[in-house]
Amino acid sequence: MKIKNGFDxxxxxxxxxxxxxxxxxxxxxxxxxxxxSAAFLWRAVIGKDFTAQTLAELLVSEYDVDQETAARDAQxxxxxxxxxGLTEN
Numbered sequence: 001m002k003i004k005n006g007f008d009x010x011x012x013x014x015x016x017x018x019x020x021x022x023x024x025x026x027x028x029x030x031x032x033x034x035x036x037s038a039a040f041l042w043r044a045v046i047g048k049d050f051t052a053q054t055l056a057e058l059l060v061s062e063y064d065v066d067q068e069t070a071a072r073d074a075q076x077x078x079x080x081x082x083x084x085g086l087t088e089n
Contacts, residue, residue, distance in 0.1 A: 001078065002049055004088045009034070009042050018042075018086065032084055037063060038077055052078045 006022040016039035018032035034042060037059065044058050055074035059065055065073075081087050 001051060001082075001087050001089060003042070003046050003081075004086055007086055009039060009046075016042075028085070030084055032086070037073075041074075041077065 006025040016034040020028040056070040059070035
């Protein structure tokens, strides 16, 4: 899995927002807001291949969270990113 080209993480008024750009995203009309840990994960995997396991490992290494919770949260986040059209295989 990878983050699709044409999406940037920006901080606007203290909020972490995903902003679409480029021709391929001209009709993208969603506003995606990320919390601090999701923004951390986005920055960590941008331009790289990753899985839900990768995200979980990053969560465990950065935050005080157990592996089971991190795995569940990582899968939920990845599902949300995929559903929103932010990722590609």
